[in-house]
Amino acid sequence: MPVAPVVAAGAVVLRRKDGVLEVLLVHRPKYDDWSFPKGKLDRSEHATVAAVREVAEETGLAVRLGRPLDDQLYVVQGGRSKVVHYWVARPLEGDDVSAYVPNREIDQVAWVPVEDAAGRLSYSRDRATLKQAIKRRKRTATLIVLRHGRARARSRWRADDRFRPLLKLGEHQADRLVPLLAAYDVTRLVSSSSTRCVTTLVPYADATGRTVKADDGLSEEDATTLGVADRVQVLIDSGRRTVVCSHRPVLPAIFEVLGLDDPKLEPGEMVVVHHRNGRVVATERHAVR
Template identity: 40%
Template sequence: MTATAIYAAGAVCWRVVDGRMMVLVIHRTVHGDVTIPKGKVDPGETLPQTAVREIKEETGLTVALGVPLGVSNYPLSGNRTKIVHYWAAEVSDDAVRHSTFVPNGEVAALEWVTIKKARSYLTFTSDVEILDAFAELVDGGVTRTFSLVVLRHAKAMARSDWKKSDATRPLTERGVQQASTIVDTISAWHPKRITTSTATRCVTTVTPLSAASGIELKRTDNLSQDLFEEGKADIRSVIGKRVRSRKTAVICSHGPVLGDILREIALATGTPTGAYISDAASLEPGAFSVVHLSSTNPSSGIIAIETHSPRV
């Protein structure tokens, strides 16, 4: 992020009503325009956090993020630029029933419309371009998705400074901070499972997320660096289970193991491998890549991958 830019985030919220794809537009009170839900990043927030929070504040809807749809850039006064990141976000019937929205000083009304009608409603061309990116997902039949969040453990004590078993090597103070700060960002995708290497540094990394979400950790040696270096890690079985379940999951492991984890996701979904696998696996401690897959047909391949770095 730069000092000359204002960052924001939002999402194309969608649901199927009577067999028809509908998207949500908001009628803003003060500006008198029609837009996609979005808003500015608060201090200390990440972009995924902002998207979920802004949707909740503007529409009263609780959503989980789906596939990234792109970035809009447009100039502001004072030689500044506004940069807005967007995702798709399915809205469940339960979320609609529990919406807390009432007309207010910022948003006068919410309206569910077809994609075609939304194109004619939206005030800004940049919003239409994001809507078109979503329409491509709809046309491709990959709207409903789940994610595999591949996480490298947070910053750990150096091997040379730890005289006991490497599997018991702990996080540094910075690593503990990283483990805490990634919770809200990963939570933007509403994970349902957390699978981790049995190494202390991995378990400690995802323990705050487990505590915040109430999801019990699933520990497995098949994601451990020790078994990987011995050539005995059965990564394929771990990934196969996660793909078959079609539920968003966090997979926490070690730097040397990440490349094989990403390759197994590609193989399990019929996706050609390439340099993008190495890019997604080249994570600093505490960073993660979110791999988006079709819920209805995972074998259609990886839809998108996005990578996020820790804030500390």
Template identity: 40%
Template sequence: MTEEVFAAGTVCWTRDARADGSEQVLVLVIHRPKRRDISFPKGKLEPGESLPQAAVRETREETGLKVRLDQHLGTIRYDLSGNRRKTVQYWAVQVPRKRALEAAFQPNGEVDAIEWVPIDEVRGRLTYSADQELFDVFLKLAEHDHLDSFSVTLLRHGKALPRAQSGEPDHLRPLTDFGKAQAAALVPILDAFGPRRIYTSTAVRCVETVRPFAERRRKPARLTDAISQDSWDAGELAGLRELIAAIVSRGKNVLLCSHRPVLPDLARELALATGGRIGAYLEEATTLPTAGFSVFHLSRRHPEAGILSVETYPLKH
């Protein structure tokens, strides 16, 4: 039986000014002395770690850069010795130029050098064809001016007490102990995507789900009836539409915690607000178990381009 080895990495990029005053995109590559190759930051998962967490951690360990993930670029698979197969997932990551210059890189046994390379020179520098093919996805984003992106994360609340057991009105039902454990487990995974604002339904089960993450990021959770199930049940969707429109116009990473019936409408309004395609993929991305979430990526420079990509994470325990 083939042993699966999972790893995660990033394609980091930044913008810099040329001598003539125009902008250019620079991409980070690393040199690994043991393998004598040029590649992108990546590494294997630690026990209990998710792929997004591993991508962020490995990038920091290998380059000194503290990053948050942008668009998912794809997956590379290749065979290893000893009947093993490696699967590596990659994300694009925008790095502000100042941070790129100030990265506290220290040469080590894994990586002895990093270099910011002009985008049109990167493919020819990469050692492996699999990395080149992955980079082609990145190049296509650059070609359409979609590298600058932001994300909208739609999260379903954690496991709550059943109505019959809680004895409270629906919106006052708290999380179970299992639901509280789910909320705690979500923190490092959500943190990998760096939400700047947190919106939650006013229902107790939603508020309790985002509380550990809000405390970790030291950001207030913004309570709103616009994405509550009570408002949805009453057919009151105007507030939901207004919130999504404001999020799209702002162009910053956000997290919204809501309810199973409300999530498909949130995704649909997100597509409508950006000129995106309405289709079954929206329903698939919002049919989530408790504490599951989907990350929708949109173009910051061209929000009218619609939803660029979606990645879904049904929380595992």
């Protein structure tokens, strides 16, 4: 029976200091190697969440994720395969690592000019990932398009459909969304005014002290193609890190504005759209279970 690969996640964290582009590297004394902060996923942990957590644990910095990078695939000791998911990332608040306390896992953390980093990195796969990250270094804005969590069946709901609630599974999905949205540092929450959409975003709003803006124009009952297009264009033009939660029948109009094919999201699924100057440069599809 095939053995499942080891799954890990990490980030290529960049900053510009005095006009010089630098990358954050860590040294592992066990292997005497220099690499990017990364680590294995905890049980049931999403890769995006793991990437942010590992950076925090190995460097002391809080980061937000930007564009995704190609996965690394290689074989580790014992012949088992390993996949590492990577993103470009940037520090959220501060980027000073001088207070980091060395330990047996990571004994050095350093900002290194990217021109010197290739010579510092121990593995060719990391040098290839760095090269890709440099090409994708320009800042992007993030728009997350989310389908609400699993809701009570329409056939079993006798009241106004606008008030149809989430199932327990949907509430669980809403809770699981909190660290995933936080990985992208979402700052604006926009939702259909229907209960099942608003309550999908409430846990993240509560965790971050933000509010959910409920909009009738994103509901099944009141959405129009032109109205949705206008709303989404405003969100794109603002450049803010935004999540917009809506319904299966409304989502195709949202994706059309973005110039994307409708991916036919399941409840609790989302597409992370990275855009720059009004142009989509990368997308990711994620789900919470």
